[in-house]
Amino acid sequence: MLSKKMKQFTIVDIIERQMQFTKSNTVFDKIDFKYNDEGELLAYNEMLEDIKIMNEDDFKNKYIKIIDDIGTHFDKMNEQVNSIEILNKNKNEVDKICGYNNAIVLILRCINPSFYYAEYRNWIPTNTINKKMKDITMIDIIERQIQFVKDNIIFDKHYNAGEQLGYKDILKDIKIMNEDDFANKYFNIVKNLRIKFNNEEILNQDDADKMSGYDESIALILTYMDPMYEHDLPMCLYDLTPQDN
Secondary structure (H helix, E strand, O other): OOOOEHHHOEHHHHHHHHHHHHHHOOOOOOOOOHHHHHHHHHHHHHHHHHHOOOEHHHHHHHHHHHHHHHHHHHHHHHHOOOHHHHHHHOHHHHHHHHHHHHHHHHHHHHHOHHHHOHHHOOOOOOOOOOOEHHHOEHHHHHHHHHHHHHHOOOOOHHHHHHHHHHHHHHHHHHOOOEHHHHHHHHHHHHHHHHHHHHOOOOOOHHHHHHHHHHHHHHHHHHHHHOOHHHHHOOOOOOOOOOOOO
């Protein structure tokens, strides 16, 4: 994989990396995840074609409607008396739809982080223009993440402060670093941070919450670059997500 400059990294790269991971990874059993993977790849292929020709607003409108329709479909299914039986009978179709839905949500989250949180869905970045989708860069994605966490405290103020710090540190380095140097630096930051958590070296609760937000912001961007990073990083025995306010 070519080590490109991080400031040149676009949403097209993110989709292509997600597709490559889905096709080639050995983390998930290919038989168990066959239909989920088919759904993901179908969605990524469709989005990749649309990204080449659509602007941001048209893209969002199209794919928000798709996931809303999927949600309505499952709601109706769950309302039926024998919903469990129906879901089990149509497991392959359900797995494919879930994979399709999850791929779309991941890419919508890149454009607007609020799409990941249903209760914040009406939030709109104030400093964005209706860009061509193919021109959305990792810098755009991180700047929107920063604005979102400034405007919305999803968990608590310490976690939120850690997220902001993580995204700001990342943003500075993305403007000057290539991909390999960036990935090595931040992979090791998260790895060492999780070792500290697992060794119970971070005892103050406020510090732990702040470092949790810092960890999660970095891990998200690494996963956008290459989903394999999520599985290469050590497990954290500490719950990195505080309870909602």
